Amino acid sequence: MIELSGIEKTYHTGGVDTPVLHGINISIEEGEFVALMGPSGTGKSTLMNILGLLDRPTAGVYKLAGQDLTKLDDNKLSTIRNKRVGFVFQLFHLLPRVSVLQNVLLPFLYTDPYPTDARDRAQSLLKGVGLQDRMYFKPNALSGGQQQRVAIARALVNEPALILADEPTGNLDSVASQEILEIFDRIHAQGRTIVMVTHEAEIAAHASRVITLKDGCIASDEKRGS
Amino acid sequence: MRIFRVSRQAGSALWSQKGKAFLMLLGIAVGIMLLTAVVGLSQGVEKRISEITALFGPRAIVIQAGGGRFGGPGDRSASSSTLKLEDAMAIRNRLSERAVVAAAFVTDDIPIKSGDTNAQTDVMAADPNFPQAYDWYVASGDPLDEDDERAMSRVCVLGATIARNFFPEQDPVGQRIMINRVWFTVKGVLTSRGTNAMGFDMDDRLWIPLSTGMRRVFHQDYIRNIRLNVRSADDVAAVTDEATNLLRDRHHIRTPEEDDFRLRTPDFIAQRVRSMARTTELVGAALATVALIVGGVVLMNILLLSLSERIPEIGLKRALGASQHDIFAEFLAESIIVSLMGMALGVLLGLVPVFLIPKLFPLMPMAVTWRTFAYAALFSSFVGGIFGVQPARRAARLDPVEALR
Structure with a gap:
């Protein structure tokens, strides 16, 4: 479903070129749960941003479901991001001024046409992560684990093909982390494609495939029988 | 959306x-x-x-005696005797097909009296054209006519306020009223016009024939104003120019000199x-x-x-x-x-x-x-x-x- 070939990324800052990714080739099948590992500064986040269409590669081709995305303009990329990609961030990134339910509905702001069952979908997803009685709370009234569950519901609300999670448990205690990982297992079991950045081997153990980056290159790529 | x-x-x-x-x-x-x-x-x-404009008359032109600025002093001063009846006649001869022309002699604060009622009011001595020139007609009785003008009759037409104040319980027509110590007979009562933009009661005045006013009551040989009611709104500007030129000619005013009369149109006032x-x-x-x-x-x-x-x-x-x-x-x-x-x-x-x-x-x-x-x-x-x-x-x-x- 995802095909990256020859992806390179070089940052230009202050007249200095900083190469971050050197010709990454990855192909991810539908339904895979990929853990992206590696030391800090090896380009994991950059790769995630390229996968999530927030950043463009300097060179190389990115195909999502057969479509070449490298030449699309901002409007088209935004539409694809809206409909096909769901983000889960380390710092949750909920909008503090609106309710939990409104947070889950946020992606639909940018969805045309607006789905008539938007509210139902958001509510049933919140129920799915056990927050049915927190729907009208403001995010800051929730614990970190609960906030991350809201963020997961938000990532799923537009039924995206790809879930991108950037250290989703990095800011949580072990109990909350465990809950979040169980949710990811469940999503995986439902057949969604997940790419998750993590530092911890324990967390990577939930994945069906572990890709390790080193200095902007793929150091290892192991699939596990599930 | x-x-x-x-x-x-x-x-x-x-x-x-x-x-x-x-x-x-x-x-x-x-x-x-x-x-x-x-x-x-x-x-x-x-x-x-x-x-x-509505009160002034949208097609009206008023020519007043004496130069000077609009709203400035000297508006009714006795020295402004520059406008003669002959001026009005000349304008009427030239423009009668395009406008109704009425000459008037106006004085204010004239004592009037009837029975026990006394007042001071504006007296308008105007020629018989004034109802058409002012678009202002009698509500009862008869207007002042050519015969009254010729005969210098001692007849008058009352504004609605005076009629109400002096004859609250009887028909004013046919009653007698003393104007500046001369007895007049009331011939008619005008329709009410209310107050003007400056807050003056337009109905607090009475009208007598021009000849009567000039020769019998006030003994003057000049008039205060000439009012033109232009028949077509499109013609107001042209009639204004023509009347101005005619008066300047008659008064021997050459180009750089200022007019010794003031000419007002609704446009000018606006x-x-x-x-x-x-x-x-x-x-x-x-x-x-x-x-x-x-x-x-x-x-x-x-x-x-x-x-x-x-x-x-x-x-x-x-x-x-x-x-x-x-x-x-x-x-x-x-x-x-x-x-x-x-x-x-x-x-x-x-x-x-x-x-x-x-x-x-x-x-x-x-x-x-x-x-x-x-x-x-x-x-x-x-x-x-x-x-x-x-x-x-x-x-x-x-x-x-x-x-x-």
């Missing part, structure tokens, strides 16, 4: 920072307040002009009234413009400042599928919504002087029309649109990767 959803986001963002939003709209509110007052004044002036208000309007409009620009700059700067607090939000929205256009639209909508709220407050504040000033200064007319609201909406959304572009563009151009960090 996506644009409505994005605008609602803008509204909710503003609601969450009400204090800041209030600061943002304050300058614009002041500007719109001034604008509302200025538009109120200019609308009031136009309303006043149309009232004056221009005078407008020019009296113009300075105030210009100053007000300049202040409103400055306030709107300052308000717009303040709005822009607060938006730019608050942008830094909202970088994570912008990054998030970009990740959730907002395009640069969506972010631009959302921030521009914020700016425009703030401006429109500023407009609402400004119009409310501006209506206070619009209603108050005419009460305190009756000569300063103010009016509210649809233009008040149209201009307020136009200018405030314009300011919001212009000064919102820069913050909105900066928000839209943020790198989502940086914004999420």
Whole structure:
């Protein structure tokens, strides 16, 4: 479903070129749960941003479901991001001024046409992560684990093909982390494609495939029988 | 519609920072307040002009004896004896097909008396054309006619106020009234005209034949004014020019010299009234413009400042599928919504002087029309649109990767 070939990324800052990714080739099948590992500064986040269409590669081709995305303009990329990609961030990134339910509905702001069952979908997803009685709370009234569950519901609300999670448990205690990982297992079991950045081997153990980056290159790529 | 959803986001963002939003709209509110007052004044002036025109007669030309400026001194001074009956005759001979011409001798504060009732009032000695020239006819009895004029009859026609005050219980027609110690018989009563723009009661006067007034009551050989009622509205300007030239000719006035008569048309009066208000309007409009620009700059700067607090939000929205256009639209909508709220407050504040000033200064007319609201909406959304572009563009151009960090 995802095909990256020859992806390179070089940052230009202050007249200095900083190469971050050197010709990454990855192909991810539908339904895979990929853990992206590696030391800090090896380009994991950059790769995630390229996968999530927030950043463009300097060179190389990115195909999502057969479509070449490298030449699309901002409007088209935004539409694809809206409909096909769901983000889960380390710092949750909920909008503090609106309710939990409104947070889950946020992606639909940018969805045309607006789905008539938007509210139902958001509510049933919140129920799915056990927050049915927190729907009208403001995010800051929730614990970190609960906030991350809201963020997961938000990532799923537009039924995206790809879930991108950037250290989703990095800011949580072990109990909350465990809950979040169980949710990811469940999503995986439902057949969604997940790419998750993590530092911890324990967390990577939930994945069906572990890709390790080193200095902007793929150091290892192991699939596990599930 | 996506644009409505994005605008609602803008509204909710503003609601969450009400204090800041209030600061943002304050300058614009002041500007719109001034604008509302200025538009109120200019609308009031136009309303006043149309009232004056209606009372003056939309096709009327009034020629008064004596030069000088409109509204200036010397209006009724005894020295202004420059206008003669022959002038009126000459104008009538030249223009009778295009206008009704009536000459009049006007005196004020003349004692009148009937039975136990005394008063001082304006006496208009006018030729028999005056009903057509003034579009002012008798409500009962008969008008003054050519026979009265020829015979210098001691007959009069009363204004409605005098008729009411002097003959409250009987028919005034046929009654006798003493004007300047001469007995007159009431021939008719005019229809009521109410008060004029300056607040004078137009019905508190009475009319006698011109010949009677000039030779029998006041013993003068000059007249005070000539009134023309032009038959066609399109002809007013041409008749004005012709009458002016004719009088200058008759009075031997050469080009650089000033007229020894004053000629008034509704247009002339309208221009005078407008020019009296113009300075105030210009100053007000300049202040409103400055306030709107300052308000717009303040709005822009607060938006730019608050942008830094909202970088994570912008990054998030970009990740959730907002395009640069969506972010631009959302921030521009914020700016425009703030401006429109500023407009609402400004119009409310501006209506206070619009209603108050005419009460305190009756000569300063103010009016509210649809233009008040149209201009307020136009200018405030314009300011919001212009000064919102820069913050909105900066928000839209943020790198989502940086914004999420």
